[in-house]
Every structure is written in C-alpha cells, then in structure tokens.
Amino acid sequence: MSENILVVGGGPAGLNAAVMLSELGVNVALVERDSFLGGNPKKFKYKFLFPDMQPADNVIGELIKKAEAGGGIKVYYSSEISDFKENGKKFDVTIKSADGSEKKTFDSVIVATGFEHFDPARDAKYSYQLFDDVIDIKDLERMMGENNFVRPSNGKPPKKVAFILCVGSRDRHVGNQYCSRVCCTVSVKQAIEMREHFPDCEAYIFYMDIRTYGFFEDLYWQAMEEHDVQIVKGRIAEITSGPDNTVICKGEDTLLRGPFEIPFDMVVLASGMEGGPQSPEISSKLGIELDEHGFLKPENITLSPFKSNKPGIFLAGACTGPKAISDSITEGAAAAMNAYTYAVKNR
C-alpha cells in the first residue's frame, strides 16, 4: 500500500514536492486554490526568469506538465482545506472544491502556500492607482509576458522609465522590516529586458542598497556595463504628476545630485513579498506557528527550515519567507523527502 501525502499550494515549491513524491510512488493530493497550477509565476505571467533569463515556461511549464500528467498526483483545482484534524500520527482532512467535499486521511502534509505581492497602494507616497503610469514589478512582468509594454495612460511606448526599489519592504511604516530578497534582482532583470527589447527607452533604478546577492550580482554589473542602466542612490520620497503627462520622482540623490525631481513616462515599483492572508489562515487551520513577519515559522530556521513546529507537517517555498524560485524548488524537494520519511516511519 502506498503512502498518502497532501500538498497544499501548486506553486514552484508545491509542484516540485508533488512531482518528487509521485516519482517515489506516493499518492499525492495537490490542493490549489486557483483554477490553474504554477503559483505566482504563472498568475502574473513571468516571462523570463533571473538569473539566466531562461523562459519561465522551461521551469514552471515543465513542472506543471509533470504534475498534470496523472501518475500518482491528483490535482484539486479551485480547492481548499475546509477541515483539518490530527488522527494519531496521521491527518484527517476535508478538501472542498466546486465538485463538493472529499474526506481523506493523509500520512503527512506539505504546506507550500507561497506569498502575496505587497499592494503598493498601501503606501500613499508612491501614488499607485492614482496615476496610470505608476505600475509595479508584477504588473510589468505581466505586460512583458503579454507583449504589451506600453504606458497605461496612452498606450504608447515609454521613453524613460524609473524603477523604485524596496517598495513595501524595509519600511516600518508599512509594517515590513524585512528585505524581500528578489525585488532588486527582478528590477535589474526587468531593466535589462526593457533595454534589450526597447533600446530607445532609458532606464533608471533608484536604490538604497542593491541586493543582487550571490551570482545575481552578474546582472547588476551587466545592467551598467552592457545596457547603460542609470543607477541612482536615493529612495523616492514622493511621486507626483508632471507636465506633458509625466510622473515626477522626487528624492535625494545621496551621492551625486542632491535633491532631484525627475520626470518619467512610467514608474515601476519593486513591491516586495508578504505572507499574505493565506499564511495566518493556514497557520490557524493546521495549528502551525506564524512568525513576526507574517510568514509561516519553521521549527528551526537554520537546521530544519522545511519543518513546521508540528510533527508530520512540512513547509516549502515562499510561505516561510521571501525567496527565489530555485530555493523554493529545492525546499519542495527537501520537504518531500521529509514528508516521505515521516509517512514511511509511521505506516
């Protein structure tokens, strides 16, 4: 008799966990609240991924194909966990979907419920939703993904674009003190993409620290050396509207210019990652801990970042904090290994 393991969330982390478990011969129930698999990269149509600009489809598309191929994985689309009870070392779970409710017993559980993009409208100084030409990195991913890179205000290609880093991260006012880790690299990647495909559009990046950690640093250097991206040290204090349908970024260039007010055709906000409403929800439903940043809390952040505080429930991906796809996929595999071991031991 094979093991039954529940995976909640069908983003890169959950997908890889499910695929690996099915290769071990496990019966996997993959519960996804959206009507499609792939998580945030799919939802916002990421086109090219950092660090190596490979098409997102190579990664996400591959994983989805494997998960949907049948095998040992049963995918529950537009579904959620409506009831969750411990039963000795196992778990009695009710999965609710459009087709009704299904009650099942699982040997172990992997939570891979991911993150939500910070909503930049929550920080009024950026005038998101006030001016059409102020968008954020997820909006730009989608625009690029749909081959529709134009100014929302007039449908014309922009000639000068600003990227503003750390929106909704590293800011006590919005309640997020942490760094979202990927938004520097995403912004640099997007600036390069933009300069490659639309060479007559200037790109500026306003930063307070550029955190293209590890090998992602290559992109940062490339942006300057090969793509002439202007990189200005200073966080933006305010965005206002300017003449000729422009948006003005106001701030202090702390190294060179001093005070500046520069008009742009379009501004892209590097909004960060949050635990979203799903993290506290799943935390209370499954009885696992939440951390002070609003993400799920691993039992030991260094020794076992993929274990929850509850035996038999494992964590993977951005639900435990901001991270890149490769890390999410790695954690999916680690959680799969641990969930499998737990299931086999308690058979």
Place this chain on the structure above:
Amino acid sequence: MEYDENGVSIVPSEFKKEIFEEARKDFRYEEYVRGCLNCGVCTGGCPPHRFFDFSPRIVLQKMKSKDPELIWTMMDEYIWACFQCFTCAMICPFLNSPGGIIAVLREIAVRRGFESAKKVLKPYSRVLLKLTAYGNQLSPDMIQPDFFPDWGPTIGYASTDLAVKRKAIPMPTLQVTNLAWDVAPEAMKELYEIFDEAGVFKIIESVDPSLYEIIQDIVDDVRSS
C-alpha cells in the same frame, strides 16, 4: 562666544561634548534617533532642502555618529533651516524623527542663549510678547500691510478701522484689537504659573533680556491686580 573668519563659533571640545550629552540625555532622544538606512527619503521630502544646503539625513547621520565635533557644526545655523513640518518623521522608513531631534538641539541653543538662537528669535519678539504675556499669538493690530504682503490686495482695507470692525463680532471677548480675544486675569495668572514652572520666562531672559523686562512688567501688573 568667539567666531572664526567663517562665522563658526570657536569653543573647546569639552563644551561640544557637553552639548551632545545634553541632547543624548533628552527623554526624546531614543525615540527620535534609531537606525538610519541613509536612504534620503527624509531629505527628498524636506521643503527647505530645495532652497538651502540642508538635509535631515545629514542631521540624523551626524547624531548617529555620536561625534560631538560633527554635531556642533549644526548648532550655529544648520538647525535653524528646518521648518519643523515633520514631513521627515512621517515618511522615514526607520521611524526616525530628524525634525524632532532638531527641536531638541534648538531647545539647547535657546536654553543656553546661543547667538544663533537670539538672531533667529529676534523677529518673533512681538509674537513672544503676546504669547507669554496674554496667551494670544496674533492680534488684529499686528495685521499691517508691511508685515503681511502675502495677504494680497485687501490687506490695506483689512488693517483699517479695526475697532469698528471688531465690534461687529457677536462675541464680546473678541471685540478687542490689541489681542485676538480678551483674556481673563485668572487665566493669565494660571498661564504665568505654567510658564514659570516650565522655565519659559528663564529662557526668554537668556535670549532677549529687554523683551523679558517688558513681559515681567506686565506679569507683575496682572499678578498684583
């Protein structure tokens, strides 16, 4: 205080240390000066930054340096460029208050009667007089065309026949021209008590001794009435 050819005060380093210690001991210090990302948001949003060589980021960085020499460089003129609008405190991602720590430094300058404080407060002597003696700030008779050109073309008309115009106001306490409203002697006495306790009179004495005498005459009159 002595000044060098650039107008910078010459004081021993011991004195500078004392000034810094005074700021650091202020009960607001910990709340106003936290970490600093050197991000420039405060300065980007600071109105005087566009007109003067002045930056709240620099103020906060100098405080964080804990270097009495650096902090002293702000005491003569720098801190007086601030409008005290507190935009910086509203937008700083670290929740610092550069404007707040500037207020602390200014209070030190005023308490110790620094030349810079005297110079800055000079034009306010009329306001200070009304405020401390009567608890009013601006009175109708202060509205004169020369002082308020920004009030536009009707300022000339507004400043004439004040007594008659004020009579038209239905509230009796507002029918005065040398005050915004008539203040009862009991209220004034209470006010003086507060100013005494808070050391306000002492501060005025150190920055503007002649104004202090005028105020004290009024205070004595009211108290003995």
